[in-house]
Amino acid sequence: MTAATHAHDDHHDHHAPYGIKRWLFTTNHKDIGTLYLWFSLAMFFSGGALALLIRAELFQPGLQLVDPEFFNSLTTVHGLVMVFGAIMPAFVGFANWLVPMQIGAADMAFPRMNNWSFWLVIPAALLLFGSFFVPGGAAGSGWTLYPPLIIQQGMAVDMTILAVHLLGASSIMGSINIITTILNLRAPGMTLMKMPLFVWTWLITAYLLIAVMPVLAGAVTMLLTDRHFGTSFFNAAGGGDPTMFMHIFWFFGHPEVYIMILPAFGIVSQIIPAFARKPLFGYASMVYATASIAILSFIVWGHHMFTVGMPAAGQLFFMYATMLIAVPTGVKVFNWIATMWKGSITFETPMLFAVGFVFLFTIGGFSGLVLAVVPVDITLHNTYYVVAHFHYVLFSGAAFAIMGGVYFWLPKWTGHMYSETLGKWHFWLTAIGFNITFFPQHFLGLAGMPRRIPDYALQFAEWNMWSSVGAFILGFSQLLFLYAVIECIRSGRKAEQMPWEGADSIEWTMLPTPAPYHTFETPPTIK
Amino acid sequence: VTQGDAGKRKRAIVTAIVLVAFAVGVYFLTFWRYGHR
Numbered sequence: 001m002t003a004a005t006h007a008h009d010d011h012h013d014h015h016a017p018y019g020i021k022r023w024l025f026t027t028n029h030k031d032i033g034t035l036y037l038w039f040s041l042a043m044f045f046s047g048g049a050l051a052l053l054i055r056a057e058l059f060q061p062g063l064q065l066v067d068p069e070f071f072n073s074l075t076t077v078h079g080l081v082m083v084f085g086a087i088m089p090a091f092v093g094f095a096n097w098l099v100p101m102q103i104g105a106a107d108m109a110f111p112r113m114n115n116w117s118f119w120l121v122i123p124a125a126l127l128l129f130g131s132f133f134v135p136g137g138a139a140g141s142g143w144t145l146y147p148p149l150i151i152q153q154g155m156a157v158d159m160t161i162l163a164v165h166l167l168g169a170s171s172i173m174g175s176i177n178i179i180t181t182i183l184n185l186r187a188p189g190m191t192l193m194k195m196p197l198f199v200w201t202w203l204i205t206a207y208l209l210i211a212v213m214p215v216l217a218g219a220v221t222m223l224l225t226d227r228h229f230g231t232s233f234f235n236a237a238g239g240g241d242p243t244m245f246m247h248i249f250w251f252f253g254h255p256e257v258y259i260m261i262l263p264a265f266g267i268v269s270q271i272i273p274a275f276a277r278k279p280l281f282g283y284a285s286m287v288y289a290t291a292s293i294a295i296l297s298f299i300v301w302g303h304h305m306f307t308v309g310m311p312a313a314g315q316l317f318f319m320y321a322t323m324l325i326a327v328p329t330g331v332k333v334f335n336w337i338a339t340m341w342k343g344s345i346t347f348e349t350p351m352l353f354a355v356g357f358v359f360l361f362t363i364g365g366f367s368g369l370v371l372a373v374v375p376v377d378i379t380l381h382n383t384y385y386v387v388a389h390f391h392y393v394l395f396s397g398a399a400f401a402i403m404g405g406v407y408f409w410l411p412k413w414t415g416h417m418y419s420e421t422l423g424k425w426h427f428w429l430t431a432i433g434f435n436i437t438f439f440p441q442h443f444l445g446l447a448g449m450p451r452r453i454p455d456y457a458l459q460f461a462e463w464n465m466w467s468s469v470g471a472f473i474l475g476f477s478q479l480l481f482l483y484a485v486i487e488c489i490r491s492g493r494k495a496e497q498m499p500w501e502g503a504d505s506i507e508w509t510m511l512p513t514p515a516p517y518h519t520f521e522t523p524p525t526i527k
Numbered sequence: 528v529t530q531g532d533a534g535k536r537k538r539a540i541v542t543a544i545v546l547v548a549f550a551v552g553v554y555f556l557t558f559w560r561y562g563h564r
Contacts, residue, residue, distance in 0.1 A: 176546045184539045218557025
């Protein structure tokens with residue numbers, strides 16, 4: 001990537017900074033996209049290392065490797081790092097690279113703010129990981145930061161709160177940039193309903209982010225004042241209400257789930273038509289389904305807290321509203337399959353990840369429907385069934401789409417092809433390792449194993465052993481991904497102008513491969 | 528924003544101001560429940 005863009009850089013702008021200054025001060029959407037993607041990969045490996053420690057401890061019953069407090073810190077920081085450090089920045093990286101190229105813009109609307117958005121995430125990551133080394137260890141409340149536990153812990157919690165604030169500010173700035181770019185900088189002729197699906201999903205995601213990140217910021221501000229400034233927002237002893245935190249958190253938290261999956265829908269909606277060599281089936285219905293999912297995501301938060309003691313009417317409302325989301329999601333799954341139907345399909349690595357996504361994400365969607373049923377959820381709440389469910393949605397959903405997207409656009413980004421053999425090995429090891437890790441967790445949850453515990457009853461031993469073996473296969477096979485990406489950048493064979501004959505969005509048809517350092521200096525006209 | 532395209536620049540800035548105002552509004556709205564205590 002560096003070599004490819006640098007050559008162009010020299011050609012176009014003889015005064016462009018190079019070395020560390022290029023990356024520190026860059027306002028170029030591609031450079032910032034690259035920074036986001038590398039950052040997210042680093043967080044993916046760091047968060048993954050925490051996950052492997054968790055699975056190593058759970059390999060057999062009893063306490064082997066870590067003490068229980070540290071185990072709580074591991075689950076908490078693993079969750080926070082994967083959500084805020086790995087998945088979200090990866091999609092922002094994609095947005096930075098692709099949105100201007102797909103709508104025919106020169107760059108993002110606010111390039112300096114774009115730079116600032118990225119550099120805010122670095123101190124946030126340092127705070128999160130640094131919190132392991134302060135007295136008392138990292139926060140152990142789980143990523144949901146529930147009081148009263150979170151109010152009683154040490155200074156690591158303050159570091160976590162500051163990290164969440166920074167990440168929130170970064171996301172809001174990024175979203176403002178993306179919305180402004182899409183609404184104002186489209187090339188002549190690029191009407192909203194001509195935009196590639198990836199751009200559409202990000203437009204809707206950015207609105208979700210602006211609507212809910214301030215809510216999370218408000219919630220953690222209240223935690224901070226409860227901890228240090230004598231307020232009792234969530235402290236029952238002072239007249240506060242810990243349940244209120246759950247409501248506020250999940251009012252953010254549920255749309256957050258869709259923030260992490262809608263851009264994945266966008267990526268998959270670009271990959272499948274390219275490899276099925278057919279236009280996307282039901283483009284307009286895809287757009288409306290995405291918007292419907294986003295709107296519904298605001299009225300389902302209660303399903304995360306069915307066991308809190310809400311009235312039956314509340315439980316029924318949240319149950320039915322949650323089930324309603326299956327309708328637009330079903331429209332999408334139908335459209336992806338209909339796109340493939342009678343297509344001239346080939347299964348290069350991006351397509352393998354996309355098909356893997358459709359298959360495994362749908363399993364995660366169905367287990368979500370199971371959990372939406374109140375009486376079932378009351379039994380399964382806080383069990384490993386929930387852990388299995390959200391890993392099917394977030395790993396084989398979001399992370400599969402990210403990996404597929406990386407393989408799909410690497411030729412455009414770097415001008416080089418990745419090794420198809422390595423890519424296929426990576427996909428199959430990931431898919432097999434993933435299913436060995438997480439499918440048995442459904443059984444564990446159904447049998448009653450609670451989540452977030454370092455020790456468990458003997459009857460859970462066998463499936464935990466399977467799960468841990470799968471986790472190590474899954475974890476170490478990601479090194480193949482790192483190797484494949486580096487090999488592609490350094491020594492991959494030269495990519496053709498159109499490496500995927502079925503790809504039809506304008507970054508493929510109207511820009512050279514690799515993409516030039518400056519995108520569309522003159523706006524293209526879209527017919 | 529294309530260089531010299533003042534109209535687009537103005538529209539982009541207005542869009543951003545509206546979005547910032549919305550985000551700040553939502554942040555303070557989070558505390559609304561507690562204003563009645």
